[in-house]
Amino acid sequence: MNLRVIEGGRRDAEAVDLVAILPARADEVRREADRRLRALDYERLSNRERMTGVPVPREIRYLAMQINFVADTLSALGVIPADFRSDRYWPAYAPLVSSET
Structure with a gap:
C-alpha cells in the first residue's frame, strides 16, 4: 500500500484569521x-447621579x-x-492633569 501526501489541503504555515474573513x-x-x-x-457615575443628584x-x-455616536455610526455602515x-x-x-504639585 502506497500513501501519498495530498498537497493544498492543509494550511500548515498560515493560520486562518476569522476576523478578517467574517464581516463585523x-x-x-x-x-x-x-x-x-x-x-x-x-x-x-450615571447611577450615582440618578440616586444622589451628583x-x-x-x-x-x-x-x-x-x-x-461612534457606535451608532459604525453600526449603520453597510x-x-x-x-x-x-x-x-x-x-x-x-x-x-493638574499643574499644581
Missing part, C-alpha cells in the same frame, strides 16, 4: 462601545456621548471595517 456585525460594535463605557465607569463629570458625559476595535475610530480620554 452591529452587535460586536455595540459590545466594543459598552467595553469602553465600562472602562470609564460611566454606569456607576452630576456625572462633564468630560465623562461628553466622552460617553461620543462613544455612543460594511463595518474589520478593525473597528482600533483606537483610531474611537474618542480618547485624557484625564485632566
Whole structure:
C-alpha cells in the first residue's frame, strides 16, 4: 500500500484569521462601545447621579456621548471595517492633569 501526501489541503504555515474573513456585525460594535463605557465607569457615575443628584463629570458625559455616536455610526455602515476595535475610530480620554504639585 502506497500513501501519498495530498498537497493544498492543509494550511500548515498560515493560520486562518476569522476576523478578517467574517464581516463585523452591529452587535460586536455595540459590545466594543459598552467595553469602553465600562472602562470609564460611566454606569456607576450615571447611577450615582440618578440616586444622589451628583452630576456625572462633564468630560465623562461628553466622552460617553461620543462613544455612543461612534457606535451608532459604525453600526449603520453597510460594511463595518474589520478593525473597528482600533483606537483610531474611537474618542480618547485624557484625564485632566493638574499643574499644581
